Amino acid sequence: MEYYALYNREMILREDGSPLTKEDLDILEGQLTVTERFTEEAGGIEVLGFSKDDMVPEGYTKTLIRLSFAAMDEEGCFRLARAKALLEWRAGTKFCGRCGKPLEEHTELTARICPDCGNLIFPRIEPCIIVLVHKDDKILLARHVQRNQDIYACIAGFMEAGESAEHAVAREIKEETGITVKNIRYFGSQSWPFPSQLMLGFTAEYESGDMKLQDDEISEARWFSRDECPASPQPGSIAYRLIHET
Numbered sequence: 001m002e003y004y005a006l007y008n009r010e011m012i013l014r015e016d017g018s019p020l021t022k023e024d025l026d027i028l029e030g031q032l033t034v035t036e037r038f039t040e041e042a043g044g045i046e047v048l049g050f051s052k053d054d055m056v057p058e059g060y061t062k063t064l065i066r067l068s069f070a071a072m073d074e075e076g077c078f079r080l081a082r083a084k085a086l087l088e089w090r091a092g093t094k095f096c097g098r099c100g101k102p103l104e105e106h107t108e109l110t111a112r113i114c115p116d117c118g119n120l121i122f123p124r125i126e127p128c129i130i131v132l133v134h135k136d137d138k139i140l141l142a143r144h145v146q147r148n149q150d151i152y153a154c155i156a157g158f159m160e161a162g163e164s165a166e167h168a169v170a171r172e173i174k175e176e177t178g179i180t181v182k183n184i185r186y187f188g189s190q191s192w193p194f195p196s197q198l199m200l201g202f203t204a205e206y207e208s209g210d211m212k213l214q215d216d217e218i219s220e221a222r223w224f225s226r227d228e229c230p231a232s233p234q235p236g237s238i239a240y241r242l243i244h245e246t
Helices: 022-031 065-069 074-092 165-177 238-245
Strands: 002-007 010-014 034-040 045-050 060-064 126-135 138-144 155-158 180-192 197-208 218-225
Touching (some): 002 022, 002 074, 010 065, 022 034, 022 045, 034 074, 045 074, 060 065, 065 074, 074 180, 126 165, 126 180, 126 238, 165 180, 165 197, 165 218, 180 238
Parallel strands (some): 002 045, 126 197
Antiparallel strands (some): 010 060, 034 045, 126 138
């Protein structure tokens, strides 16, 4: 069993950086403003949600969740991502979307059920594509309008109803940069629970078109050679792997 204390994009660790224990959760529960505490036996996690205004007790420290992904193995990343995603899902899934009645915990599944109409609601997953475009020996990186950092990253976006992942790749690139791509190839995936994305990574090759940016999404996009890559996403993200491993 792994133990987590989480709020938004932050998590609490012991001051020496080591993971929490059940005893730590008990201590933190007595000193923080707790929004929720739950256990999922099947996933091997116990999670404490705390308020953003809480001061971390002596002996503990806060860190960004995404920084922990770079230091974890695949199983560790799965459990932390699941803990974060389930905490967010539980906080936002209190009432039945069909009839409006308060939901109850399902006794056997990781789900909530409406006691009135029987509507069964599982944790939400939002599939997204993220793609690195190659043109000869250069790669396409962009600064996104909604980012609050001066970071150049891959083109990415949510899949729409009825789309295949490959269709979403071609559409997003065309919409955001004006270019057409070919040879779309699957690279890998990553859970990105901020709050519930599943990132599907791809590479593609430039085919045609001139750059014409979607102003409300992309502030700048350029072709970079490998030896002049600007500030990019940090290790632990699939964006980093696409930029530095393909």
